[in-house]
Amino acid sequence: MDIPRIFSITESAHRIHDPFTPEKLATLGSALRMKKDTRILDLGSGSGEMLCTWARDHAIVGTGVDLCQSFIEQARLRAKELGVADRVQFIHADAAGYVSDHKVDVATCLGATWIGGGVAGTIELLTRSLRSGGIILIGEPYWRQLPPTQDAAKACLAGAISDFLPLPGLLASFSSLGCDVVEMVLADQDSWDRYEAAKWLTMRRWLEDNPHDEFAKEVRAKLTSEPQRHAAYTREYLGWGAFALMKR
Numbered sequence: 234m235d236i237p238r239i240f241s242i243t244e245s246a247h248r249i250h251d252p253f254t255p256e257k258l259a260t261l262g263s264a265l266r267m268k269k270d271t272r273i274l275d276l277g278s279g280s281g282e283m284l285c286t287w288a289r290d291h292a293i294v295g296t297g298v299d300l301c302q303s304f305i306e307q308a309r310l311r312a313k314e315l316g317v318a319d320r321v322q323f324i325h326a327d328a329a330g331y332v333s334d335h336k337v338d339v340a341t342c343l344g345a346t347w348i349g350g351g352v353a354g355t356i357e358l359l360t361r362s363l364r365s366g367g368i369i370l371i372g373e374p375y376w377r378q379l380p381p382t383q384d385a386a387k388a389c390l391a392g393a394i395s396d397f398l399p400l401p402g403l404l405a406s407f408s409s410l411g412c413d414v415v416e417m418v419l420a421d422q423d424s425w426d427r428y429e430a431a432k433w434l435t436m437r438r439w440l441e442d443n444p445h446d447e448f449a450k451e452v453r454a455k456l457t458s459e460p461q462r463h464a465a466y467t468r469e470y471l472g473w474g475a476f477a478l479m480k481r
């Protein structure tokens with residue numbers, strides 16, 4: 234049980250598997266005004282950087298669930314490194330349908346809303362673990378600029394233009410699902426570079442260490458094409474943000 238290997242190769246050196254920098258993640262943590270012992274559930278928790286740093290900075294307690302074994306191991310190491318292993322735990326499991334035993338104050342899914350079959354389904358799934366009056370935190374792409382063609386949308390690694398909305402439309406969609414948008418922190422082009430460009434050096438080093446691996450051809454092709462693709466498409470057209478929602 235794991236995610237496709239290409240992701241655990243290209244993102245093996247990432248602590249944050251989304252277009253946020255450590256500074257933006259910290260801004261988000263402060264923006265939520267969490268009290269000590271705030272309980273958080275994080276579906277698709279990646280390498281656990283959000284829960285670990287927020288445990289250090291805000292004394293939250295949290296559970297992360299992720300399908301990628303190597304990310305879960307990195308998360309457990311990071312918790313030890315930051316001295317918060319008693320406050321956070323990481324579970325290697327499919328988060329689809331995952332509901333926590335105890336209700337949480339903040340239920341999140343950043344950059345993995347396919348877990349609930351899209352934004353609406355993920356809000357519904359997170360709500361099942363959330364105490365009344367709690368905060369749902371969703372990390373989701375939006376169009377900074379509408380791509381001119383379907384091909385341009387695909388080059389942003391979307392399936393089609395209709396996969397994402399412009400920012401006002403995304404905010405309106407949260408509203409139409411019965412949620413107040415109570416906070417947001419947005420990625421920017423430089424923070425997108427931290428997510429995308431960091432993969433290039435990882436790929437280059439991986440290729441040097443694994444020249445005969447069955448994935449070497451795929452990784453080589455990606456390393457050759459990704460910088461231009463990112464500069465021409467993702468960097469221009471795609472936005473990303475973390476949105477804090479409360480049910481009306």
Ligand code: SAH
Pocket residue numbers: 236248249250251276277278279280281298299300301304326327328329342343344345348
């Ligand atoms: N929230 C993290 C990771 C985002 S990347 C961060 O922002 O850093 C998407 C994550 O979803 C990856 O860690 C991947 O392993 C995880 N994932 C994908 N499908 C999943 C599933 N069905 N259940 C749990 N995790 C899943």
